[in-house]
Structure formats: C-alpha cells, structure tokens
Amino acid sequence: MIRFERASFAYRPGAEAEEAGKVGDAGKAGVRDVSLEVRPGEVVVLCGRSGCGKSTLLRLANGLAPRFFPGRADGRVLLDGEEVGALSSWRVAERAGSLFQNPRTQFFNVDTTGEVAFALESAGWPEEAIRARVGATLRELGLEHLAGRSIFELSGGQRQKIAYASVWALRPPNLLLDEPTSNLDAPSIADIAAFVANAKAAGRAVLVAEHRLAWLSGVADTYVHLDGGRISRVMSAREFAALDPRELDSMGLRTRDLADVAPPASAVAPDGGVPPDSADDDRGGAGEIVLSARGLSVDYGRGPVVDGADVDLCAGQVVALVGRNGAGKTTLCRALCGLGRRARGTVLLDGRRATRGRRTRACSMVFQDIDYQLFAESAAAEVTFGLSRRAADAVDTGAVLRELALDGVADRHPATLSGGQKQRLAVAACVAAGKRVLVFDEPTSGIDLDGMRRVARLLRRLAARGRAVLVITHDLELIACACDRALHMDRGRIVARARAREDFDAVRAMTGAGAREGEE
Template sequence: MIEIDNVTFRYKTTDAAGNPRIVGGVSHLTLTVAPGEFVVLAGDSGCGKTTVTRLINGLVPHYYPGELEGSVRVAGIDAAKAGIGELAAHVGSVFQNPRSQFFNVDTTSELAFASENRCMEPDAIRESIRRVAREMDIEALLDRSIFALSGGEKQKIACASVAVAGPEIIVLDEPSSNLDAEGIKELEKTLALWKSEGKIVVIAEHRLYYLAKLADRLIRMKDGEIVEEIGRDRLRSMTEEEAYARGLRSLREVGLPERRTGNNTEAHDADRDFLICRNLSFRYKHSDHGIDFPELHFRRGAVTAIVGRNGAGKSTFARVLCGLERRAKGQVFFDGREWPRKKRAELCYSIMQDVNHQLFTDSVLEEVLLSMPERKGVSEKEREKAAREMLGRLDLLPLADTHPMALSGGQKQRVAIASGVVSGSPVLLFDEPTSGLDLSHMRQVGELLKLLREEGRTVLVITHDIELVREAADEVVRFD
C-alpha cells in the first residue's frame, strides 16, 4: 500500500546568479493507493505528477533535495527515513528516457542488475530473466548491445529489468513519450500483465488513450494539488470534448487525418516554392540502418508532419538534412539554389528529440538569447524584450532566470522550441516537439507552428503525436 498524508514538498535549486530558490513540488497532498490498484496521474506539465512518483520511490527527498512536510509510507516503510536502497526492494521505476536508468552495455546484464544489487541467488536471477523474457516476448532482445536497440526496444528492456527484480509497486514517468504506435501497444501489454499480477502501478502520463481500459482511477493534478479523482467507469465513458475541457489528452485513439502528402515527385512549376531533397542517402557504420530517398519535396510556408515507426529513418533524415552527417550523399535545394552540407546550418535549425543535448546556458532567458541572431541596429534591450515575449507565449516567463536543467521535461522542450523559433532560420525541423507536453502546451506548440507557416517558413515536424498532426499539419509524409 502507498499512503501519502498531507505532504508538501518544494525543490531546492538556484537561479542564474547562483542564489537559492524553492520551486515546484506538491502542496498538502493526500493520496492512498491500495494493493493491486492501477492509478494514472495526469495534468499540466509541472503540476506535480513526477514529484508524486519520486515521493513513492524515494528520489524525493533522498536524491532531489528540498523541504518536505507530512508523511509518506510505502509498503509499510517510512519513505523519508528509509534509504533509496531499502525502498528499491519494494518499488521499481521506469523513467521517461530509458537511457537514464541503464548501467550496463548489454541487455541481459541490465536485466540482472537490480536483482544482483539485492544479492539474489544467481540461479534465481537467471530463472526470473527467462520467465520475464517469455512473458514480455523479449527473448530476441537478450544478449544484445544496449546501443543497438531502438527507442521502443530500450523501453521494453527498462520495463523488463524492473519486472525481473519483482517489486510489488511500479511507478512510471511518461513512458510512452518517445514511442511509436507499435511501441505503445507493447507497453500497454506490459502494463496489463503487471495489473493481472496484482502489482500496484502508478503512472504519470499525458497520453491517456492506451491507459483508459487499465486505469482504476485517474488523479488530475494542478499546481501541485489534486483537483479531481475520476473513477474507472467515468473514465471509460468520458468523451473527447469532456477530456479536453479538463485539459486532458484524448481518452480514445485518434487516427491520422487525410491530407495531401508532400513526397510526390511530380514536376513543380516553381521549385523555389519548395525545399527539395534529391538522392539523399546515408548508412551508419557496420549497420544496415540508414536512409535512401530519391526525391522529397516540402512546401514552403507549410507545416509538414513526418510520421512512421521507430527506426524508419526520420531522425536520421533530420541529421542529414541539417548537414550533421559527413558521409551523407545527395543534394538539398531551397530558394532557387543548392545548399552544400557545410552551409546547411545557415538554412536549418533543428530542435532535437532529446533537448538535453542543446541546452547550454545558466538560465532560460540566456538560452533563448543564445539562438537569437544579433542584427545591426537592434539593441541588447530590444533582443531581451523579444526573447521575453517568446517565453511569455510558451508560459515560460516566470522561469526566465531558472537554470534549464532544473526544469521538467515538458518545460525543457518548450525552451528548445522557443530557441528555434527566435533563430530566424528559414527551415525549422522539430523532432518530437510535444514529447512530455500536456494538452494546452501541445496546442500552444501547434499555434506556434501555424504562426511560422504564416511567416513563410518551411516547418518539418517529426512526430508520433497524432493530436498535434490534427492540430497543425498541412501535409503528412510517412516514412516506412
């Protein structure tokens, strides 16, 4: 059982000047989860969902420092007094980015790692690995390099490593954010298995459609507090309009809209109205994975969604288009001229799938200013004003002086998006821009994409988020 009684927690962090700050967390939170219950935590980015999962697994307050009031009992243990190691015997955790929880370079060693640290007998560990591999259908992933796995396969290994250790409680933090449709179906099967085994499952999530049939309760949070509890029957009968009115993503799976595709190879009357890619090809070393596209056309002043399964080459295409792969072949034409690989940094701005790779400064404001080009006749004061206006459009202005690494995943995503928008680049490429974003901020991103379209910029969006495609895309290209 999980018992959270009148808990208030605030994170200790610093601003850009190094001054201490107390931010985020939860306020006067009371929540009880019974054995075998499946509970979904939902709400806006930064509402406190992740903090609840950290209270359960002990990362708060033992890893993330802060001010804690109230009591948390997990499996009869006082979580504030027990160490993370003691709690780990009862609680397994699956994070948004599975790479952040891997400690080994091969899959089988990773599956055994948690159990080995609990000093379980080697024969028992091997038997548990065989059982879990059979139940989760991952036998083909055993003895593989972690680095050779797709995003969905990494998520499977993260879930399996938790299952091998056999905890009675499992918490997950937005596990579907980087998965394609097939990966989400596999995740749903895993969650259903855990539910059938009577485990407590607590999952913080924005995508809700794959959880509607599994959840016993949905806890809706706002500003660190619980504002609504929705039971199983009400959850399953809730319409899309009712979910949207609560700021929740759809509880029903939505289909791809019928739109004109942008990858036809017919001759165009005005090539300067298109971003044209010809004979783009690339192969990774010692691998069959890569891309080979004879011709692609992307309309100028349009938002084109690029969809397809994980491993289809979408992110590789983005790297090649932006000139980041030296061994890539092919030509890129825009505005009536060819752009050699070394010049494409002037043409394209890419917002990566893992935005942690492109956050460099000590504050959110500085991060946006870093991407904003200096123009003759524009003062530093005017640049800062423009940067603050962009932060305001994405609900980031109160965080202007906060270190980017102190933000939630969704907030980091919006900082990277703001940086891309102010860069002024004629071609903007977004790789999963709504990963970790709630409904309102997904719609904000959609509005920004449409604004960029009105400015005449060419916008390419790699995404699994069909709700975003419905919201903002003019055209859809599918990579298979």
C-alpha cells in the first residue's frame, strides 16, 4: 500500500529546474498538502500539466526526494505502513519498484539479461534462483527475444521494456511508474496495459504518472488531477470517462480514446498553428524535393536494420515516420542525415548525389535523448556552438532565442532547462546553422497536451519557412495536428505511405491505434 498523509515537498532552489518547468520556479515547484492512498489491487493515475507535481509524488514514494533531489519535505509518506524516510534504500527497493521516464537513468549493465538480474543480485539472491526468476520474468513479459542483447543496440522503446522487466523481477508489492509508455508503439502499449492489469490482479498497488491516458481505460480505478502541486480533483474511472471533452482540454489532459483523434476540420490547426497542406498532388502540395534516398540500407552485421528504403523529403512539408519499436526508424534517420558510416544506397540533396559530409552540413537531427547534443555553457552560446567565428558573428542569437521562446534563459546552463526548453534550444542551433532538413526523434515523448501542441506549431513554422521536416513518432495526436504525410516502416522497409489529412484512417492503422467505433 502507498499512502501520502498531508505530504509536501519543495525543491531546493536550483535542484530541480526540470520539474519546475519554467524559469524562476526552482525551489517553489513540488507538491503541497497531498493526502492520497493506493491500496493493494488498485491502479491510481496521476495526471495534469507538466510540472504539476506528478513525478515529485513518485520521488517521495521511492525515497529519491529528498535523498537524491534536495529539498524540504513535510507530512508523511508510507509504504506498507512504514515511513519511507525510516527505510534504508534497499528496503525501499524491495517494497516499491520504480520505472523512470528515461530508462537510461536506471541502467547499471550493458546487456539486457544482466540488467534484469541486477536487482536480484543486489538483494543477495542465489545464482540459480536469479537465473530462474530472470527467465520467468522475460517469458511473462514476452521479452525472450531481447535476452542477451547489448543495451546500446536496442531502440528507445525496447530499452524501456527491459527497464520494466528489471523492476518486475523482484515482484515488489508496490509499483511506481513514471510515463511508462512514453517511448512505446501501440502494440507495446497494449502489452504494458495487460501487464499492469495482471499486476493489479495479483494485488499490487500501482501508482502511475502519465500524460498518454488512452491505454489506462479499463485498467485504472482512480484518476487524480494535480494542479500547481495540489490535488484539484479525484475521480473514479466512471467519473473520468464521463468528462466533457472541453473539460478534459481545459485540464490540459490528452485524449482518453485514440479513436477520437482526427486532423482538425477547420483551415486553421489547433491554437493557431499552420494546418498541414491539403493540395491534391501526391506529395500534398509540398515544395521541391530537398532530400531523396533510394535503396538505402544499413547493416551492423546481424542482418539489415534498414533494408532498401526509399524516402523523399520536401520543402514545406512535415512527414511522420511511424512503425513498431525496433523497426529501424532512428537508424534510417541517422543515415539520411549522414550520421551512419554503414549506410549503402543513393542519397540526393537538391537532385545531386550527396556525400555524408554534405548531408551533415544540410541536415540536423534532434535526438530523443536531448542531453547528448547540448555542449555549451549557456543557452546563448549553444545557439552558435560549432559554427565558425564568422558564421557565429552573423547570427542574431537574441532573435533566434526569442523566436523559440527561450530569450529568458539565454544565460542559463542547458543542463538546468526543462526537457521542452532543451529541445527548442537544439532547434535554435539548427536554425542558426541554416539547416534545411530537420529530423525529430520522438519530440513529444512524456509531454502534456499543451507541450504537444507547442511542438506541433513549431514543426509547422519550420516547414512554412521552407524546411523539410521528418518526425519519428508514435503520437497519433501530433500527427493529426502537424503532419502532411506518413511513412510506415516495418523490419527496415518502408511498407506504406499515406497523406495525413486525406487518409487519416490509413495513418491510424499504421500506428496500430485502430479504427473509430463503428468503422471497419
């Protein structure tokens, strides 16, 4: 059982800028006077806008706040009747399994089997018992095919599944899940939903912080809406399902049913964004082809990861690249941008054959894990990082930052920014460098409704200025708001194409989201 009794927590100034979500709130963000109970066999969902305190509650429950995240805690937080603060870290780990939003932050091994075994080894289990439990866990979660693999060879979604398996290996009585589906495709999300349902049936108390709410229908018992660190509303599953869509929107919550997602019917996208093109030619009325690939393949020695892919990216167009985890999407995009040495095939830039070097000068990829590509000591310096002195002097850094709503953080170190701010900073550097092809890898992973719409508007603005934009995504809502076309990738091949506005049901099928109720 997980219990909060008038629990409050305020981060020490500067300790948790990302949780704060905006400049100046470090030290103020957190939670205030929260009383909540998650009983055995119950799934409780924490929902609300980014920065509302969802992750903070999980950190209080697993002891990371204030042990790892400094700050002031008040009230009581209990696991199975004992205060978390009085438990040693290893006892907390036995009682509450935590899955973080970014699986990289909780890996301790370089191979998948060792990672699943790690918690058992740390708990002092004998070797034969560890082997038996690891095998049983992988079979139960349907992950036998990932056994013995290098962590570095896995897709983001596959890594998250291994992280989940490592949590479940100990069979803890309480589960704390922070955005557990943020990197997963629709079939994998369905698997996670089934797993959580089984854990619930086995008597586990499950506390989930989540933006993507559709998968929790039929699984969750209670929804707790947080606003400004306080509980604003507690709803049963039936009460939550009865909410008017406009009320859901006003609460900053994502859709409850992916079958309801569709491109905007009006000529203007949500919140004033520029709508996807709706012209009648095969490329959706886009401009000239900027980057084109034919027969592009990538092989790391175990068979092709990308196998003969054909891609056209056009100026003024946003293209979604969809497909299951491990289909080869990120590898394809890296090859298109000239980042992969093992790529074979023909790549043209402006109709001329392009070397890797020429492609890296014209293209840029905004990674899913944005921390890998921020290097400077301040946001302002990051905008021109890597440019020659002459090129940097020609950039109006202040204007670039203002365009992306980053002018207020110019002097901040990139590591202190929120996830959304880091992403926009990487885009600012691309804009300053004059990149013509921009690739985004899961830009809305772990982002709330407002954040998703901001990303959609950003993608449309970039396309409207003549750039070719490619976005890897599992997010059907983002595709509906921002994309002109969709490419479906499966086992290294592009197997289907569709225009998003005119054939959205085909796009829905590509993502595995299913059809609307009453449709075939």
